[in-house]
Amino acid sequence: MRFARWILNQADVVSLDPQVSDANAVAIGDGKVLAVGSSEDLRVWIGPETEVLDLGGATILPGFHDAHGHVLGYALSFAQVNLVGSGSEQDAVERVVRFAATLPATVPIVGRGWDQNLWPERSFPTHHLLSSCFPHRPVALKRVDGHAVWVNDWVLSRVGISRGTPDPVGGQLVRGVDGKPSGVLIDTAMSIVEHLFPQMDDAEVLPWVAAGLKRLADYGLTAVSDMGIDPLSYRILRLLDERGELPLRVVGYLDAQRFLDMPVSMYPPVTKHQSGDVRFTIAGVKFYQDGALGSRGAALCTCYDDDPDTKGLLFYDLDTFTQKLANVMDAGYQPAVHAIGDHAVHVVLNSLERVLMKPGRAGLRPRIEHAQIVLPQDLRRFAALGVVASIQPRHAVSDRAWAGARIGKKRLENAYLARSFVDAGVSIALGTDFPIEPPDPWLAWLAATERTDLDGQAPVRGGSERLTKMDALIGATAGAAFAAGLPGLGSISPGKWADLTILNLNPLKQHGLAADPWKILGTMVGGIFVKNPCGTSTSSA
Template identity: 40%
Template sequence: MMSKTTIYRAARVWTLDPERPRAQALAVREGRVLAVGTLDEVRVAAGPEVCEVDLGAATVVPGLVDAHAHLHGLGRSLTTVRLERSRSVEDVVQRLTQAPASSFQGDWLLGKGWDQNEWPGAAFPGRAELDERFPWTPVCLTRVDHHAAWVNGEALRRSGITRTTPDPAGGRILRDDRGEPTGVLVDNAMDAVTAAMPAPTREQLETRLRAALERCARVGLTGVHDAGMDLDAFRCLQAWDLEGTLPLRVYAMAAGQGEERHGYLEQGPWHGRHLTMRAVKFLADGALGSRGAALHEDYSDEPGQRGLLLLSPEELEARAQAFMGRGFQVCIHAIGDRANTLVVDVLLRGAERTGTQALRHRVEHAQILRPEDIQRLGAAGLVASVQPTHATSDMRWARTRLGAERLKGAYAWRSLKDAGAHLALGSDFPIENPDVLAGLYAARTRQDAKGWPEGGWYPEQRLSGTESLEGFTVGPAWASFEEVHRGRLKPGMDADFVALSEDPLEGPAQALVEARVLATVVAGAEVFRAED
């Protein structure tokens, strides 16, 4: 755009500004919203030298932000073997035989996205089929939730994992009846494989990040909260931001699990143009699908198993308070009810001891909670960073894992909001699809794309259309300390917005399933425009 001022007009503009919630047009100048209102009002405010963009029947909403996602992980999933919706072990092996060159990291063959719950029998796979086809090539296939890996014998050999290797703290090496590793490693047991694998090259890293950012813009995201960014990825994005070439806004959480945390502690918070690093992310437990989520009582489908704590309570608390003392917002992954009890304890006690209640500490996922912990989380005004599509992905098998009683406090967005928590919605991509419209649909309906189950899964936990949209706009803005600048469309705020083919507020929820993103605008610059 050569003109300094651009007017966007559309069938409707939802501003989420309580004083003027609906408009016909908005004017953008120098990356900010100049005016919002009727077309005539906006034209007067914009002055004579303007460029007008007619979006036709589109609906414009404030910039959509994914409050919990993984850019490098998405980029890797887009450039290595895709195993989502695989139908069986045999299907996975067939896909591996057609792997593109980008699927190799060094001589390791990588893939991502398998889910045994979608296969006949729903049992974890073994290494035999991988060994038969790839006897000398190390293979590492990450489960859909990133909390388990399926590897072959060569990968086990290079990682030093044998029948005598004990389970690490916070991890499980699945074994057969003879005690031999089956090839499935859960949570911290994956660390040995990661350590043996060569690091991606700088070229690979940049290719992956660019692919992820492009995908995000296409699905209507103007920003992403990256939940646990490694230092190499941060340095890459930091360089692009300093050059002015980072297209989206990235609110990065430092990876707090490994030794890299010391570098982040030394650096302290960092603020750039589109990149901010003022948060840290820890993992308290694993995932429900791989039975790593830490529960107070046994899994309903595996007596004697209660999941995994990935850090001891003492170590988690020490790390959290160290980062609080450096001015970092602390964000902790918690899936199971035992993990959520621990995390609420750690955040409340740590905030009090360090005097950092104003840092808006976050519970990432807040997936399965006891009623009393929902109330404690809400009463403290913590951020509940939740993912609507996790519920619709898990709903077919979650009862088998948890039983009916624990499900009353699972994926309980309405209960969390009513208790006083600040909801920030995301997808956890690439575990889920980054399509934010799918998240809006799931938040409103708690159904799959075909409308199952009728009436929604535990429909009392649904959010309204407005609450769902606020969860991807106002909520992430609050959770990243940007509510003065983003989340709504008001004069003076950043010109981040998205044009959609369907109305996410007044239109039928089912229309979101086929809806299209028509344009994505960040700081007044179009980073995506759909072809006619």
């Protein structure tokens, strides 16, 4: 008889398998779940080489899967000046000055994390203060959402940006009252200055990515959907996988903007998790159809409440985008589309409606990333078309200081949805959008189930959009696996991969904000412990 490699015993097993109930043990072998049940039932799986871990009442969950993150951006955020939480333009510049003092004088300065909505003026910074501190050195500082970059005059002059420079399609050069570019470039305009800030080579990037992935695993994640794989991150992740050095699964979505000059036939091929050892795969292609609310780049049906001269930026018209979707789907790639504003979401759904008329494409399970504002008539179209809503509940908390003024009370009724998607029969997948938000599943859980943060303050959209604890857990496990097209993950079921997260408590039994944050005791990917819970090992159950 076949025996188990591991028996995880004396545990509270939350399997998310409707065929399993009241289980307290899991048998694992050859990277997969062999059986789930009682300690007594699983004794038959114990052989001479089986290790039995007594978990002392800890909770075993299907592995946490962050449905939307950015691995390279997260990893490199630790190599750049961190502007998250800066309280003003002055504070941000002072941070840059301190960081620059640690670098050779000729090295370009890059950073990320500023949010003008949290500053007293709530207006975009200008190049003037930055230029006075760095008159002869290139500086590029990305906004927290990655959809705008703040540069100094050295950069503007070097690339020839002036009063007469037109805004590119899908982008904007923010200008002062005199019409001159002020130093902030939004969305596609950012590409104008990218060549002044050469990327690190593979050897330089690799240790940062390896360290970043370890940090993600330490949060209890066993998988992430990496939204925006470029050629560099593809090479790094593939190399780490070949070396057996990935501590979690990475489901990659190729950044369509980074592969613009390459025909679809030349894209890295779609791959699947064929074994417990293969941890990096390519599932689809990530498109951007608009920008972000924080920089007023999200494409709205009507003008912003706090800027009546703009509706945001739509990247592609209906016909163009429909053809792009058709090209990648016919090549077997799952489409994942960034769409935040209600107009962008509407156009994407219209394109998908056209594209999905062709047989065979529906099985690719299209997903819309963020979907932060959705027209009431579009809500049920998600379910009708089989479109997954990939959402990040933390944004409803982080945007609370400014979103109401930006989009107005009426539009806010259709924004930051979660419960409404579930009630409409839409499949949801939950992520954090790291590094924009922390990749901590506990904080995401609070935002999803309590619609708040550790400070207990109300979000921009309140309690009516709370998810039940079970819906939140499904969204962070089975829902994320479903969205990524991974039928072998998402529940603790015989025959599925043994990807597990082990906590000190059962989150389904916690009550309100008074509950203590959970502790990650262990994680397992493909039957291999990434973090061993250090239970008592014995030879029998």
